[in-house]
Amino acid sequence: xxxxxxxDLRVDIRTPTGRLPIVRGVSFxxxxxxxxxxxxxxxxxxxxxxxxxxxxxxxxADVSGAIRLHGEDLLQADETRMCRIRGDRIAMVFQxxxxxxxxxxxxxxxxxxxLVLHRDMARRAALDEAARLLDxxxxxxxxxxxxxxxxxxxxGQRQRVMIAMALACRPDVLIADEPTSALDxxxxxxxxxxxxxxxxxxxxxxxxxxxxxxxxxRLADRVMVMYGGAIMEQGSTKAVFTTRAHPYTQGLFAAxxxxxxxxxxxxAAIPGTVPAPDALPAGCPFYGRCPRGQDVCRDNxxxxxxxxxxxxxxxxxxx
Amino acid sequence: xKFPRAAAIMQRPALAAGATITLLLAMVALxxxxxxxxxxxxxxxxxxxQPPSARHWLGxxxxxxxxxxxxxxxxxxxxxxxxxxxxxxxxxGVALGTTAAVRGGIVDDVVMRLADFTFAxxxxxxxxxxxxxxxxxxxxxxxxxxxxxxPVFARLSRGSALQVLSRDFILAARAxxxxxxxxxxxxxxxxxxxxLVVQATIQFALAILAEAGLAYLGLGTQPPNPSWGRxxxxxQTFMHRSPWLAIFPGAAIALAVLGFNxxxxxxxxxxxxxxxxxxx
Amino acid sequence: xxxxxVRRVIGLxxxxxxxxxxxxxxxxxxxxxxxxxxxxxQATPETLAALRTELGLDRPAPVRFATWIIDLxxxxxxxxxxxxxxxxxxxxxxxxxxxxxxxxxxxxxxxxALPLGILAAARHxxxxxAGIMVFSQIGVAxxxxxxxxxxxxxxxxxxxxxxxxxxxxWQAGIGAAFAxxxxxxxxLALPQAAILARVTRSAVLDALxxxxxxxxxxxxxxxxxxxxxxVLRNALIPVVTIMGLQFSFLLAGAIIIENVFYxxxxxxxxxxxxxxxxxxxxxxxxLLLAAMVIFIxxxxxxxxxxxDPRLRGQRT
Numbered sequence: 001x002x003x004x005x006x007x008d009l010r011v012d013i014r015t016p017t018g019r020l021p022i023v024r025g026v027s028f029x030x031x032x033x034x035x036x037x038x039x040x041x042x043x044x045x046x047x048x049x050x051x052x053x054x055x056x057x058x059x060x061a062d063v064s065g066a067i068r069l070h071g072e073d074l075l076q077a078d079e080t081r082m083c084r085i086r087g088d089r090i091a092m093v094f095q096x097x098x099x100x101x102x103x104x105x106x107x108x109x110x111x112x113x114x115l116v117l118h119r120d121m122a123r124r125a126a127l128d129e130a131a132r133l134l135d136x137x138x139x140x141x142x143x144x145x146x147x148x149x150x151x152x153x154x155x156g157q158r159q160r161v162m163i164a165m166a167l168a169c170r171p172d173v174l175i176a177d178e179p180t181s182a183l184d185x186x187x188x189x190x191x192x193x194x195x196x197x198x199x200x201x202x203x204x205x206x207x208x209x210x211x212x213x214x215x216x217x218r219l220a221d222r223v224m225v226m227y228g229g230a231i232m233e234q235g236s237t238k239a240v241f242t243t244r245a246h247p248y249t250q251g252l253f254a255a256x257x258x259x260x261x262x263x264x265x266x267x268a269a270i271p272g273t274v275p276a277p278d279a280l281p282a283g284c285p286f287y288g289r290c291p292r293g294q295d296v297c298r299d300n301x302x303x304x305x306x307x308x309x310x311x312x313x314x315x316x317x318x319x
Numbered sequence: 320x321k322f323p324r325a326a327a328i329m330q331r332p333a334l335a336a337g338a339t340i341t342l343l344l345a346m347v348a349l350x351x352x353x354x355x356x357x358x359x360x361x362x363x364x365x366x367x368x369q370p371p372s373a374r375h376w377l378g379x380x381x382x383x384x385x386x387x388x389x390x391x392x393x394x395x396x397x398x399x400x401x402x403x404x405x406x407x408x409x410x411x412g413v414a415l416g417t418t419a420a421v422r423g424g425i426v427d428d429v430v431m432r433l434a435d436f437t438f439a440x441x442x443x444x445x446x447x448x449x450x451x452x453x454x455x456x457x458x459x460x461x462x463x464x465x466x467x468x469x470p471v472f473a474r475l476s477r478g479s480a481l482q483v484l485s486r487d488f489i490l491a492a493r494a495x496x497x498x499x500x501x502x503x504x505x506x507x508x509x510x511x512x513x514x515l516v517v518q519a520t521i522q523f524a525l526a527i528l529a530e531a532g533l534a535y536l537g538l539g540t541q542p543p544n545p546s547w548g549r550x551x552x553x554x555q556t557f558m559h560r561s562p563w564l565a566i567f568p569g570a571a572i573a574l575a576v577l578g579f580n581x582x583x584x585x586x587x588x589x590x591x592x593x594x595x596x597x598x599x
Numbered sequence: 600x601x602x603x604x605v606r607r608v609i610g611l612x613x614x615x616x617x618x619x620x621x622x623x624x625x626x627x628x629x630x631x632x633x634x635x636x637x638x639x640x641q642a643t644p645e646t647l648a649a650l651r652t653e654l655g656l657d658r659p660a661p662v663r664f665a666t667w668i669i670d671l672x673x674x675x676x677x678x679x680x681x682x683x684x685x686x687x688x689x690x691x692x693x694x695x696x697x698x699x700x701x702x703x704x705x706x707x708x709x710x711x712a713l714p715l716g717i718l719a720a721a722r723h724x725x726x727x728x729a730g731i732m733v734f735s736q737i738g739v740a741x742x743x744x745x746x747x748x749x750x751x752x753x754x755x756x757x758x759x760x761x762x763x764x765x766x767x768x769w770q771a772g773i774g775a776a777f778a779x780x781x782x783x784x785x786x787l788a789l790p791q792a793a794i795l796a797r798v799t800r801s802a803v804l805d806a807l808x809x810x811x812x813x814x815x816x817x818x819x820x821x822x823x824x825x826x827x828x829x830v831l832r833n834a835l836i837p838v839v840t841i842m843g844l845q846f847s848f849l850l851a852g853a854i855i856i857e858n859v860f861y862x863x864x865x866x867x868x869x870x871x872x873x874x875x876x877x878x879x880x881x882x883x884x885x886l887l888l889a890a891m892v893i894f895i896x897x898x899x900x901x902x903x904x905x906x907d908p909r910l911r912g913q914r915t
Contacts, residue, residue, distance in 0.1 A: 056816055079821070087819030094817075099810040102829050103909060113828075114818045149908040165818070436621070443851035444888065448873060448881070528742055532855050535744050536870065551745060555859070562752050569745030577740035 003172050003205045004030040004053070009065040011045075011052050011229075013277075020277040022048045022061070024229040024285075028222075030173065035199055035206040037220030037237065039213060039252065043274040045229035046209045050175045053207075054092055055082045069172065088118040091166035095178035097158035101150040107134075107161050108146025114168040133164040137194060156187035160194070167198065174199075175207045180215060192218055213256060217241060225249050228285025229277065232313055239309030244319060246312040248286045284314070292316045334585025340578030348395040355388035360543050368561045378563045380553065386564070390571050392545040396457070397527045397575055403461045404526040405519050408468020413515065415469070416476030417507060420484060421499050431477070434470035443532060450538040457546075460539040464529045468522050475518050479511040513590045520583035524576045531572045547572045603904070603911070611897045618889040619671075623664050626882055632656075637680055637876050650680075654879075671886075677879045681872070686883050690865065696766055697857070697864035700780055701849050704787035709842070711792040716799025716838075721826060723804060731796060738793025743852055747786035747859045754782060764861040783860045787852050791845050798841045802834035809833070835906050843899035847892045 011023035023045045030036050038046045051057045053067055055074060067074040069089060074082065094100040102110060111133060112126035121129065127146055134142035137160040150158055159179060166174055176195065180188040196219055199206050210216055216223055217237060224234040225248060233246040244250045251270040272289040281287045284297045294315065302313045356376070363383030371378045377386035419430040437445075446463035453459040483489065484507065492502050533539035534548030542549065547568040554564035626633070634650040635642055655663050670677065676686035719731040755763035761782055767775045806812065807830055815825040854866035861867075865884065872880035904910045 054817055056813065083819045083821050085819070086817055092817040094810060094814060096810055100814045102811040102815070102833070104832050104907060105829075113820075117819055151909045162814070165814075444854060444869070444885070447854065447870065448885070452873075524740070528740075531742050532744065535742075536855060536858060548742075551748065555748060558748060558752060559756050562756070565745070565748045565752065569742060569748065572745060573737070573741045576742075577736060580736060580740060 001032045002029050003032050003070065005066070005068040005071075006030075006049075006053070007066040007068070009049065009052055009067065010063070011048050011057060012062045013058070014060045014062065018278070019062075021280070022229050022277055023052060025065075026224075026226070026229075026231055027065075028224055028231075028234065030205045030207065032172075032205055033199060033203045034221045035208055035219050037216035037223045038207060038209045038226060039211065039216050039223060040226035040232075041211060041274050044226040046226050047177055048229070049226070050092065050177050050207065050209055053173075053175065054086060054090060056086075084118070087114050087166075087171075088169045089171055090173045090175065091169070091171040093159070093162045093166050093174065093176040093179050096182055097155055097162055098182065100162055101158055103150055106147050106149060107153070108148075111161065111165045111168055114165060118169050129168070130164070133168055134161070137161075137164045137167070137198075138190070139164075155183055156190065159183060159187075159191055163191075163194065163198070167202070170202055171204055173205045173207065175209070177209045178211070179208070181210070181212070188215070195219060213241075213252060225252070228275065228280050230285055230313065232286065233310055235310035243308035243310040245305070245307040245310050245317040246314050247290050247292050247316075249312070250319075251289075331585070333581050334589065337578050337581025337583070337585050340574060341582050344394055344575055344578060345398065347391055348398050351388075351391035351395055355385075355391045357385035357388045359384060359388040359392040359545050361385070368557060368564075370561070371563055377567050378561070380550075380564055381557050381561075386550075386567055389545045389550060390547070390567060393547045393550065393568070393571065394575070396540055396544065396546050397530065397572075400457070400461050400464070400530040401523040401526045401579075404464040404468055404530075405522050407462070407465030408472045408522060409515065409519055412469040412472025413476045413508075416473040416478075417480045417503055417511075419473070420477045420480035421503055421507075427477075430473060434473045437467065437470045443529065446529065446533060447536065447538060450533060455538040455541060457540040457544065460530055460533045463533070464526050467529075468526070471522060472515065472518065476511055476515060479514050480507050483507050483510045514587075517583050517587045517590060520579050520586060524579035524583070527572065527575050527579070604901075607897065607900060611893065614893050615890055618893060619668060619886055620664075622882060622886045622889065623660075623667065626878065627660060633878050637878055639876065671883075676883045679872075679877055679880050681875045681877045681880075686880055689868065689880065690884065690887065693863060693865040693868045695769060696780075696862055697853055697866060699776075700783055700787070700853060700857075700862070700864060701846070703780055703784040704791065704849060705842070705846070707784055707788035708791035708795055708845075711788065712795035713799055713838070715792075716796040717803055717826070717831070719796070719800040720803035720807060721822075723807075728800075731800070735793045735797045738789050738796075741789065743786050743790050744855050744859050746789055747782065747856055750782045750786055751859075764859070766862050766864075779860075779862070783856050783862060786859070787849060787856050790852075791849065795838070795841060795845065799834065799838050802837040803830060805837075806830045806833040832906060836903060839899055839902050839906070843895050846895045847888075850888055850891065 006029070007027050009023055009026040010021070012019045012021050026045070026049055028036065038049065040046050048057065048061075052061075052063050053074070055063075055077070057063065063075060065075065069085065074085065077085070101107065108127050108130050111130035112121075112123060115121045115126040115129055116123060119126070131142045131146055134145055139145050139157060139160055145153075150161075153161065159182075163179075179195065180191050183191060192215060195206065195208070198204075206219070208216065208219055220237045222235065223237045223240045225232045225240065225246065227248050232248045233240055235243070240249065241253075244253055248270075255270055270289055275285070275288060281298045283300045284290070284293075284302045287293045287297045290297065292314075297315055300315075302315050304311050304313050305317045306312075307317055361384060363379070366375070366379050366383040367381055369375050369379040369383075375385050375387070377390065379385055380389070415430050415434075419427040445467065446460070449463040449466070450456070450459045453462075480503075489502060489506060492506060493499075497505070530539050530546070531548030531551070534546040535552045537549075537552060540546035540549055550568040551565060551572075554561075554568065558565045632647075632651075634647050634654060634656060638646055638650060651657055655666065658666075667677075674687055676690065678684065679686050679689055682689060715731050715734070719728040722728045751763045754761045762779050763782075766779045769776050803826075807826075812825055812829055815829045816822070820828065850866070853864060854870055856862075857864045857866040858870060865887075869881065869884045869888075871877075872884065
């Protein structure tokens, strides 16, 4: 059953010097109880896609296309409607658990706030529910922890609090933007296991954003590889990981120095850096760094070709 | 998630306005050295308290002196106050601040405690005490204002110098065998010069404001030397029948302070653009 | 929490003592014989000797300091040389004008600045923001005593609504007293409001850029609710800091403004005492002002801990 259907999503940022395309024609569908992994370097447009779905882009951003939640186009919804959807039907977990929680409020109140807002609960009842949620995400002595302030928790605990907060209303879609990047390796594994068990238990759809292929491989059913605001390749995790039809996907894997290696080094093998949005060629965004790049790639949008169950946007796809 | 917005463009007009105002005032001050419509000390009782007219554009005061000439001559007083008072603060403050940063330890502690103490005290009150003690007059007022610029620059240069000192090229310079004194002159000072200039501009505005206040209380520049604050003091007696006496000198002070503040803010934005592009 | 408070109070007492020492030492090292300074040209050997005995100058400095402090603690601030009355009573009388004036102008500047600063931040880069910033720039540049004169021109000379100076005394009725304080309070409040509005704006803008604001919006809070529940309290810390600092500016500003309006307050008293070289009054008022500034800083510190749980406990 399709929960979320994104069609030809485009985001442009208005700047004094002109419009910068940040997301360029992203389409995908998401079914209940499944996980979609969004991979790419920073600047590839992953987070912007997520914020576009939440309708939380900066005001200087123009969005077009369609984002349908159970058939309702969110891009047509007004702000009042979006406020009812956010936190209730779509929730989000952010990268930095250190700064994503309000330092001046007790964590119990921060979780309860969502319930009071969307479920019309009394504060007392909402706090009880918050304690159950904290317990569910693996925080010990949850009842006592309700009155803790964020600075009294470790990074891993704060990320669990963030997850509890996002889960409070049992959303249909959970977007997790680099949920483990700021955490220690052992804590990363725990949070990944937690997310997987929560998807199974609640049957929600998860959009997992990460630059870490290891995390994506462990959690995602389907994968979408993004670069320069566009989809380079997408398909089932198995197909994409084994076929690696797009040269960029291959670059990502080639840069992986071995399983479970440290983050931040992976992409060293792809020469060059991500170009700024205003420096992208008319054709394939990866043209400047692609080992197979030809003139045709620079000037024309690449066709989408299916190879081994994976769909790659490339003139010269293949392993 | 910040993008360059209208503010980036809006702030440049502020810089332009600030530069224009300060340059204009500087020119007026220079011109007043060689020419004013009337000699600013010329009294003419027959022409006393004249409203603005073709002969006296901004009117005359209770002694028949030409207000415009007095204002023009007063501008160089304000500039002199600004330059000397900021100069005192800059010279002594930067020396203390960078020494505190480079030496650290007890030198640092002592300098910063002293700075905190001077800072916490109402500067105008202390200036009043100093001028009252030393006797009213332009020089004493300038010294009093200058003294309270010292902790401002000491703190700022210490903080900025510490940042510079933590950078890699300082380590490289030390590894190359350069002494700390040389490093301070060659690397630290050039790197903190920009922010010091910005602060100096703002302090310049504050110095003009402070001197005007002291002169208004009768503690600053003494007659017959022209001073905007002094003019306001004298205007108060005749303000009821000749309001222009009170309006023009105050407007001159406000314009000068506004000009230097705008210039300082504009320069700060130029040096330290906060609008950095962040993408995900 | 309690231990923290005790430590703070001890710090407060020590700071007050340090301030007293500094004031005493400064008076001590200033060149010239205080008695000669106070008497000026009328000094004869006999009056000088008499005054020196009255001031206790024939005793060693530590003894005089100890006597001063002990007398202070008992509420005895000495006798004013020019007014020939106890300084304590003199100051108390003047405070009945200066304290209401200060409170009035702080209330006024806060009431103007906070809404404007928040509005400017919420309407960042739009006309309302630009307008408020222009107001702020002008407000900072206008000297408060000139603004005071303009207010007198408008409200006293032209419209005749409010008195142009003087103080009828509280016994003349609350209305008359407040009418006399209205223009002084407004002139003091304007530059404060201009600065405070700026600080509020940038504090709110900073807080708006924080990650937890995005979290709050992702929860489904509206823009206004996010501002109210998550931004304002976080923005309060720099605002409270500046308000504390402004208090000492306010005391200094009162010296000038009370002179503009011929208000017989503390500022005018200290100004006259300095002019008349009444060192006893000067010394006591300076210490009083320093104590006020120190108390305000203490209050700001306590406020911080109330606002921010990160500052409670767990610190050595």
